[in-house]
Amino acid sequence: MMMMGAGEIWAGMGSTIAAVMFVYAMFQQYCPSVLRYQFQNYSRWFINLLNPYISISFYEYTGERYQRSPVYADIETYLTGNSSQLARRLKADVVDDGKDLLLSMEDYEEITENYNGVKLWWASRQSVTTNQTISFYGTDADDRRYYVLTFHRRHRNLVTEKYLKHVREQGKKMKVENRQRKLYTNNKNESWGGYRKKSMWSHVAFEHPSTFQTLAMDPVKKKEIVDDLMTFSKGKGYYAKVGKAWKRGYLLYGPPGTGKSSMVAAMANLLEYDVYDLELTSVTNNNELKKLFIEISSKSIIVIEDIDCSLDLTGQRKEGDKKENADHEEKNPIVKMAKKAEKSAEDSKVTLSGLLNFIDGLWSSCGGERLIVFTTNHVEKLDPALIRRGRMDKHIELSFCCFEGFKVLANNYLDLHSHPLFETIQSLLHDTQMTPADVAENLMPKVVPWDVETCLNNLIEALMKVKEEAKSKAEEESKSINKEEAKVAESSIQ
Ligand SMILES: Nc1ncnc2c1ncn2[C@@H]1O[C@H](COP(=O)(O)OP(=O)(O)OP(=O)(O)O)[C@@H](O)[C@H]1O
Numbered sequence: 001m002m003m004m005g006a007g008e009i010w011a012g013m014g015s016t017i018a019a020v021m022f023v024y025a026m027f028q029q030y031c032p033s034v035l036r037y038q039f040q041n042y043s044r045w046f047i048n049l050l051n052p053y054i055s056i057s058f059y060e061y062t063g064e065r066y067q068r069s070p071v072y073a074d075i076e077t078y079l080t081g082n083s084s085q086l087a088r089r090l091k092a093d094v095v096d097d098g099k100d101l102l103l104s105m106e107d108y109e110e111i112t113e114n115y116n117g118v119k120l121w122w123a124s125r126q127s128v129t130t131n132q133t134i135s136f137y138g139t140d141a142d143d144r145r146y147y148v149l150t151f152h153r154r155h156r157n158l159v160t161e162k163y164l165k166h167v168r169e170q171g172k173k174m175k176v177e178n179r180q181r182k183l184y185t186n187n188k189n190e191s192w193g194g195y196r197k198k199s200m201w202s203h204v205a206f207e208h209p210s211t212f213q214t215l216a217m218d219p220v221k222k223k224e225i226v227d228d229l230m231t232f233s234k235g236k237g238y239y240a241k242v243g244k245a246w247k248r249g250y251l252l253y254g255p256p257g258t259g260k261s262s263m264v265a266a267m268a269n270l271l272e273y274d275v276y277d278l279e280l281t282s283v284t285n286n287n288e289l290k291k292l293f294i295e296i297s298s299k300s301i302i303v304i305e306d307i308d309c310s311l312d313l314t315g316q317r318k319e320g321d322k323k324e325n326a327d328h329e330e331k332n333p334i335v336k337m338a339k340k341a342e343k344s345a346e347d348s349k350v351t352l353s354g355l356l357n358f359i360d361g362l363w364s365s366c367g368g369e370r371l372i373v374f375t376t377n378h379v380e381k382l383d384p385a386l387i388r389r390g391r392m393d394k395h396i397e398l399s400f401c402c403f404e405g406f407k408v409l410a411n412n413y414l415d416l417h418s419h420p421l422f423e424t425i426q427s428l429l430h431d432t433q434m435t436p437a438d439v440a441e442n443l444m445p446k447v448v449p450w451d452v453e454t455c456l457n458n459l460i461e462a463l464m465k466v467k468e469e470a471k472s473k474a475e476e477e478s479k480s481i482n483k484e485e486a487k488v489a490e491s492s493i494q
């Protein structure tokens with residue numbers, strides 16, 4: 001038998017490959033699509049038969065993509081902890097107000113984990129398609145992040161029944177341990193767009209030092225508020241039982257400098273909630289408001305400061321009704337069109353009904369465990385519908401400094417529990433109206449070294465001044481009333 005040379009073997013193999021490719025090309029071109037589909041299915045089945053590995057994908061946003069997947073979030077936290085030791089390519093984020101670096105897995109990075117002697121692979125992926133549709137949300141079908149877990153099929157039960165449970169539990173635990181509370185503010189609409197769409201909220205670390213211990217107010221009222229908050233935070237079962245969404249509205253009202261913002265911070269510190277400071281004037285319309293709401297996590301306080309200044313909540317509804325009637329009456333088509341355009345411009349603003357929907361519409365129950373707080377200096381200006389019980393469940397008035405409030409401030413600012421000058425201050429506070437902000441400012445040491453007497457005397461001086469001013473103002477007023485009365489009497493004689 002003649003031995004074949006290497007050249008001949010290569011030539012033989014080349015012609016076989018060429019023949020296979022030719023048959024495949026013919027198959028692709030002339031074979032009916034049903035047959036081709038069957039062929040592809042079989043080839044996939046054959047490849048799966050040979051591949052002993054199973055992969056599970058965990059997408060960041062699933063379904064309608066309104067809410068971030070909690071499973072993805074748990075895995076992210078879990079891997080953030082593990083990846084800093086196992087991954088080679090990491091990305092660094094600054095956290096805790098710039099004090100710490102948070103290392104997490106870079107996109108497209110892979111790590112290998114060993115769980116009870118079983119090898120598993122995690123990979124972070126991102127699917128970017130050239131889909132032409134524009135999505136509103138931060139992460140959409142065009143830009144979807146996901147994790148892929150790969151393991152040998154013989155470990156299927158271990159992974160699905162034990163390992164994934166372990167990952168979620170650890171992720172949740174790490175989240176609680178590393179929780180840095182945040183203060184959010186809503187971005188202007190324009191900055192939501194772009195290729196890498198930004199979130200609707202920006203945040204900084206929340207580090208306000210105000211607590212209920214440092215708040216100057218009537219101790220009985222303070223205890224009532226603290227009890228109310230604690231009952232709320234533990235009330236998940238109760239709210240579910242009575243069929244109410246797990247949220248509570250607080251209306252804080254009173255003159256400037258009486259501690260409304262300080263109380264919001266104290267609430268957040270007591271319950272360890274995040275704070276979402278909603279700037280209504282940056283929200284273009286009701287739909288945007290709804291979308292902002294959906295992004296808010298649970299365990300949070302949504303605060304709208306100076307609600308009376310944010311919107312014309314008093315007149316908007318009535319004005320709108322009036323305008324509609326006027327439109328019906330308008331006969332001139334040009335004027336009618338102009339009015340219509342004006343009305344649609346107005347429609348792109350947040351309305352009272354939009355805000356009511358935000359507070360207790362169907363969407364407001366998403367997430368749960370939220371406080372909604374309004375603050376205002378002019379409670380009388382607000383539409384009664386906005387602050388009725390059930391929406392704003394608790395109305396809290398913060399007022400001028402009382403003696404009990406002063407004692408808290410003296411303790412905060414001077415470390416002082418009692419002093420002979422307290423009696424004078426008590427009687428002066430009884431006769432005057434000074435806000436806790438002013439009392440605090442007057443108590444604060446202005447020179448170094450400082451002494452308690454000087455600080456207390458500064459306050460006494462300021463209180464006496466306020467008392468004098470109030471007295472002379474009252475005298476002026478009674479003088480002008482007397483003058484008016486004299487004028488009326490004179491004119492009635494004539
Ligand atoms: N009740 C209070 N207890 C302790 N400190 C207070 C209190 N009220 C005011 N202060 C002090 O005065 C400062 C201003 O108070 P805060 O901003 O809470 O007032 P506000 O009622 O929100 O005022 P505005 O209506 O102008 O927003 C605070 O930083 C705090 O130091």
Ligand SMILES: [Mg+2]
Nearest residue numbers: 260261305375
């Ligand atoms: Mg304030």
